[in-house]
Amino acid sequence: MRTVLRADRVFDAERGTMLTGTDVAVESGLITAVGPDLDGGQVVELPGRTLLPGFFDVHVHLTGVWSHADEVREPDGDVLAVRAAVDCARLLEAGFTTVRDCGSMIALSLRDLVAGGTIRGPRIVAAGPVLSQTGGHGDHHHLPLDRARLVRGAAIADGPWACRSAVREAVRAGADFIKICTTGGVSSERDHPKDEHYTPEEIAAIVAEAHRLGRRVAAHAQGRAGVLNAVRAGVDSIEHGYFLDEECVREMAARGTVYVPTFDLRRFFERDDPALPEWRRAKQREARVAMRRSLLLAYEAGVLIAAGSDYYGVPYRAHGDNADEPIEMVRAGLPPVAALRALTLNAARALGMAGVTGSVTEGRQADLVAVEGDPLADVTALRRVAFVMKAGVEETAGRRLGCRPAVSDRGARF
Ligand SMILES: [Zn+2]
Structure with a gap:
């Protein structure tokens, strides 16, 4: 059956323009005419x-963790899995048709459950485990090493051949892509974002094996x-990149490396939550002053920027609020059209899916979102989602039996 969607405006992500007087026809899950x-x-x-094209968030963690206390208390795995499934529905209702x-190891199962129609959610591309060196960002520094090695999803590997094995094990577990840590991080206690992790030889081994x-x-x-x-060893995307300089963005632009700035974390860092340990707050202060410059440097150098929130479920980083990422990019000075592209077509390009979805184009999957108002004039319109369609099936919040409106730290959503 053919459905015709008639909105006031249609965002043309390919040309970066807003069309008026344009209808979109959908048939058998595909866009058949514009x-x-x-x-x-x-x-x-x-x-x-x-x-607009269905939204993307190219950096999430579907963990089922809903509070900072959960990170210490570590609830039962079944509880986490159910909550993560609820987060999938929230993402979809917020307009995210691909993440x-x-x-996250749970994400590998969620991907298959969504694809098989068991649960509602966005299309999921999943890494599974995170590869890091001993003492790296994915290692749990507070645990004895033998126990840290047993933490689900923490792949600690040192040396090129161990790194190749870790890639093979990730693929064996079902990874669609490989996630590695080439620096320390903000939330890992005994490293620093400016520490170099993995030698160029180890990164090259990972990239060669993955490719x-x-x-x-x-x-x-x-x-x-x-x-x-990481860029010189041929990785496909840089996640976070808080401390970029001219040389970084020049290399990234020349090689086509995607930049996922996880920029909205700046707002989380600015909150300077006193409940977080001082070592973490100190690193947050350092990162947040550099982030805006890095984002604008990359944009001006022509680096392909994709929207990824790094949300994992805790307050202020709750799934369903992921449109915060493009909104914060615009507040920092990125042109609205660039943020809308980061949320849609550029994200699809980053995942190698631009031929399938990411634009309102004939022949693409009918992944479509309608928002109240014009997001080019007021980017916060991205939060006012009125209609969601994924692969031709309407998924608007509350329209389907059994779905309850999501609640976030903002209170009632939309
Ligand atoms: Zn992350």
Whole structure:
């Protein structure tokens, strides 16, 4: 059956323009026509609204952790899995039709459950385990090493061949891509974002093995040296990149390395939550002053920027609020059209999916979101989601039996 969507505006992510007087026809899960005065079976009127490609968040963690206390208390795995499934529904209702999970074993199962139609959620591209060196960002510094090695999803590997094995094990576990840490991080106690992790030889081994097995590599990389090591070794994306300089962005632009700035974390860092330990707050203060400059440097150098929030479920980083990422990019000075592209087409390109989804184009999957108002004039419109369609199926909040509106730290959503 053919459905025609009629909104006031349609965002053309390819050209970076807003179209008016343009209808979108959907049939058998695909966009079959984009143009004026389309007719057909069912017409869905979306007055006052803007139709956009389904949103992407290319850096999430579907963990089921909903509070900082959970991180210490470590609730039962079944509880975490159910909560993570609820987060999938929240993401979908917030307009996110595709997400990339950058580290969570639960996400591998959620991906298959969504694809099989058991639970509602966005299309999930999942890393599974996170590879890091001993004492790296993915290692649990507070545990004895033998216990840290047993933590689900923490792949601690040192040396090129052990790194290759870790890639193979991740692929064996079902990884769609490989996540590694080439610097320390903000939330890991005994390292620093400017520490270089993994030698160039180890990163090259990971990249070679991953690419040989048809997987992309995403590098958690915050300090300049670890970013350059990762980019020169051929990783496909830099996650975070808080401390970029001219040399970093020049290399990234030249090599086509994607930048996922996880920029909204700046707001989380600015909150300076006194409940967090001082070592972490000190690193947050250092990162937050550098983040805006890095974002704008990368944009001006022509680096492909994709929206990834690094949300994992705790307050102020709750799933369903992920449109905060492009909104904060605009507040920092990125042109709205660039933020909308980071949220849609550029994210699809970052995942190698631009031929499938990411734009309102004939032949693409019918992944479509309508928001109240015009997000080019007021980017906060991205939070006012009025209609969601994934692969031709309407997924708007509250429209389906059994789905309850999500609640976030903002109170009632939308
Ligand atoms: Zn992350």
